[in-house]
Amino acid sequence: MSLNELNRQDPAIGALIALEESRQFYTAKLIPSENYASLAVLEASGSVLTNKYSEGYPRKRYYEGQQVIDPVEELAIARAKAVFGADHANVQPYSGSPANLAMYTALIPRDAENKRILGLGLPAGGHLTHGWKVSATSRFFDFAHYGVDPVSHRLDYAAIAAQAREFKPALIVAGATAYPRVIDFAKFAEIASEVGALLVTDMAHIAGLVAGGAHPSPIPHSAAVSTTTHKTLRGPRGGMILCRAEHAQAIDKAVFPGLQGGPHNHTTAALAVALHEAATPEFRAYAQAVVDNSRALAESLMRHGLQVITGGSDNHLVLFSTMPLGATGKIAAKAMDAAGLEANFNSIPFDPQPPMNPSGVRIGTPALTSRGLGLAHMEQVGAWIARAIAGRDDPAEIARIRGEVYELMEQFPPPGFAKPYPPRQP
Numbered sequence: 001m002s003l004n005e006l007n008r009q010d011p012a013i014g015a016l017i018a019l020e021e022s023r024q025f026y027t028a029k030l031i032p033s034e035n036y037a038s039l040a041v042l043e044a045s046g047s048v049l050t051n052k053y054s055e056g057y058p059r060k061r062y063y064e065g066q067q068v069i070d071p072v073e074e075l076a077i078a079r080a081k082a083v084f085g086a087d088h089a090n091v092q093p094y095s096g097s098p099a100n101l102a103m104y105t106a107l108i109p110r111d112a113e114n115k116r117i118l119g120l121g122l123p124a125g126g127h128l129t130h131g132w133k134v135s136a137t138s139r140f141f142d143f144a145h146y147g148v149d150p151v152s153h154r155l156d157y158a159a160i161a162a163q164a165r166e167f168k169p170a171l172i173v174a175g176a177t178a179y180p181r182v183i184d185f186a187k188f189a190e191i192a193s194e195v196g197a198l199l200v201t202d203m204a205h206i207a208g209l210v211a212g213g214a215h216p217s218p219i220p221h222s223a224a225v226s227t228t229t230h231k232t233l234r235g236p237r238g239g240m241i242l243c244r245a246e247h248a249q250a251i252d253k254a255v256f257p258g259l260q261g262g263p264h265n266h267t268t269a270a271l272a273v274a275l276h277e278a279a280t281p282e283f284r285a286y287a288q289a290v291v292d293n294s295r296a297l298a299e300s301l302m303r304h305g306l307q308v309i310t311g312g313s314d315n316h317l318v319l320f321s322t323m324p325l326g327a328t329g330k331i332a333a334k335a336m337d338a339a340g341l342e343a344n345f346n347s348i349p350f351d352p353q354p355p356m357n358p359s360g361v362r363i364g365t366p367a368l369t370s371r372g373l374g375l376a377h378m379e380q381v382g383a384w385i386a387r388a389i390a391g392r393d394d395p396a397e398i399a400r401i402r403g404e405v406y407e408l409m410e411q412f413p414p415p416g417f418a419k420p421y422p423p424r425q426p
């Protein structure tokens, strides 16, 4: 983006953003929760809508001057409902984490006797906001956690059902942050219904796949569905809650005034733009390509000696143990980063290593797919990853890989970057 005024007024921040533009342009972004928003999304997000306060909801605001903001939010809501086939959409959550807290507080009344929630545990791929101890979500409700099968590392629906019968939760949370397989929302709904719980789904990671028809939708099976808007959905940083009509009022009240003040209108506009993009045939093709690429990347990693959790992927992410190459996930992720392959270290199910130095690395294909990389490139990326981990103590090898990565990335400019493209940093 043109940063002329910023560079004039505040060259320190201008220079740092220029460095980050270059880093994002030349490195291979493999973090599965990241993506490249389009230039249109970035423009809406950087607009004067940031200047406006509009506590409340369209046509029911606590501030005047909503002639423009109301139709912006109404468009975002209408597009969200259409893209996901939902009765109701709240587009105001600041991000995925507050969306989850709002969803729980909406569906479990303050004076409810049963405040039990059953969610996926962090070590098995769940998110902090599914009631993990260090998350504030754990303060207000009584959480228990299900895991994955010790052998297959997949969700074991019979085991989850047994745990639900025992625990008798008011809510069951489906959804994950590090689970490489399709989630069977119909099965979750069956379990919830049997024990008299409501099913809620956190589709933060897979929202773009759901929008593009590349992952089954949780919407028909869930009382409410929370999501981020900046992961596979490729919108601005933000959150959203979709729900059945009967929960609409409770969800809206829980977001505002329950948890938040004024909505971030620039983000709402950018989300509307992203949802417009998500309704196109090009987006459907992108979503399918994300999954095809992920499958191919998992196969490439296995061919190069890495241990892929569950033996593959059928969404956008691959979780693998780096231990077969003699490195912990943290050491491997640092070597990969030095080689221009950006990822994050991650615990694997039943990880014998501690969370700060676990056995695995989590990668994904949304960002590379947004750049236009395809199946043949995934073989190459898998080879680079294995080389970087094996060559972690060889600076010349790391520099060679980095040069090769930069060269390929240069041929596939990401969305959101206009010419002139950023120069390579030394």
Ligand SMILES: *Cc1c(COP(=O)(O)O)cnc(C)c1O
Residues within 6 Å of the ligand: 033, 095, 096, 097, 098, 100, 126, 127, 129, 175, 176, 177, 202, 203, 204, 205, 228, 238
């Ligand atoms: C990313 C994520 C969140 C949190 O989103 P933030 O925008 O980082 O607050 C919540 N749930 C899941 C499953 C996620 O992957």
